[in-house]
Amino acid sequence: MRITQGCFSFLPDLTDEQISRQVQYCLENGWAVNIEFTDDPHPRNNFWEMWGLPMFDLRDAAGVMMELNQCRKVYGDRYIRLSAFDSSHGWESVRLSFIVNRPKEEPGFRLERHEVAGRNIRYTTKSYAADRPEGRRYG
Amino acid sequence: MDMDTADMTDTVNLREELEAVGIEEILTQLDRELIGLAPVKTRIREIASLLLIERIRKRLNLTSEVPTLHMSFTGNPGTGKTTVALRIASILHRLGFVRRGQVVSVTRDELVGQYIGHTAPKTKEVLKKAMGGVLFIDEAYYLHRPDNERDYGQEAIEILLQVMESQREDLVVILAGYGDRMDKFFASNPGFRSRIAHHIDFPDYSEPELLAIAELMLGDMNYKFSADAREAFIRYIALRKTQPLFSNARSIRNALDRMRLRQANRLVADLDRVLTADDIMSLEASDVLASRVFLKDRSTVRSAEQARDR
Incomplete structure (x- = not known):
């Protein structure tokens, strides 16, 4: 099951050229682009790990692409996303975030139903991949 | 563009190319604002020409390498x-x-x-x-x-x-x-x-070039040398060049800063005087001659003593 989180996730995967153009758009808006990765892509998982430090004061997307390629070399079997942080007053939050790398196979999620008191049902989504230990979830 | 379209009959107007990128403007600005440095300017012109041709070659598909x-x-x-x-x-x-x-x-x-x-x-x-x-x-x-x-x-x-x-x-x-x-x-x-x-x-700057640099810097700051001060500054440059730690245009800029300080001091010393804009703009010979450089000139023995005492 293809995971759809952030921008562009209903489109075919972006090519490097397209990623680079998006990054350049972010930089021209003065946003700092960060690289994050995870192997637990649950939609409620807000805490992806960061690759390196946030990249402030960049002028050209080539710098971000350099880091992204290095991140792919190490964590190419996981989800990697770019997020663009706007530090200007009043925003101080992420303005754009999109997935730039995903595992070859995405096993998807199962829906668990808990029957609780009064025949109510509570739903939980669980990633099939997350059953395995960290670092061995994909491939 | 592929090789078929870029056949040998394609013509290129160099002047138009040059004007399109507007580097001529930067090069003339370089000539105007940087004094001396003739070999450097020649090299930069050469590099600029090479890159212009490289750019055209790339467009005509004659090269793909990034220089x-x-x-x-x-x-x-x-x-x-x-x-x-x-x-x-x-x-x-x-x-x-x-x-x-x-x-x-x-x-x-x-x-x-x-x-x-x-x-x-x-x-x-x-x-x-x-x-x-x-x-x-x-x-x-x-x-x-x-x-x-x-x-x-x-x-x-x-x-x-x-x-x-x-x-x-x-x-x-x-x-x-x-x-x-x-x-x-x-x-x-x-x-x-x-x-x-x-x-x-x-290359290092020659003495006339250093003087020209000084006058350019002063002009930018809306100052000027009086005739006497200019004479004195020519002597200053000649002396300063022989001393250790001479760093060309940077030394000149520092010297000018110190002279502005002395000028300001001189003007403030006489509070009752009515100043014209010209007074405030011009550096006098006394502002130049008060420099330590001249002190050493007058008596090398004494300056050696001072250096020891300092």
């Missing part, structure tokens, strides 16, 4: 290396050889870390900021410390070399430093020498 543009600027302090680097960046930007045209100026401190594992992220951060522009490394020979083999400078050098080679289209590196020490640096790091296409040597 190596890394440079090294050698010369004594204050000969205009940083200023020229800024101009080079805008020339490269106009010609489309760098995408953004910013200049990131760094020294050893910004590249080399303090402890193990600190250097690589630091160097990479600088490189990322310089992507799409020019990385200007001032006093680059400090990166290499031959007396300490565990120095982290070597790590920075390796990362630099790798990026200089693999991302030639993203970044231009300019190394700058004093001539003899840069020679030693290149001798111990042959990788750098071979990756640098243009070695440009900045």
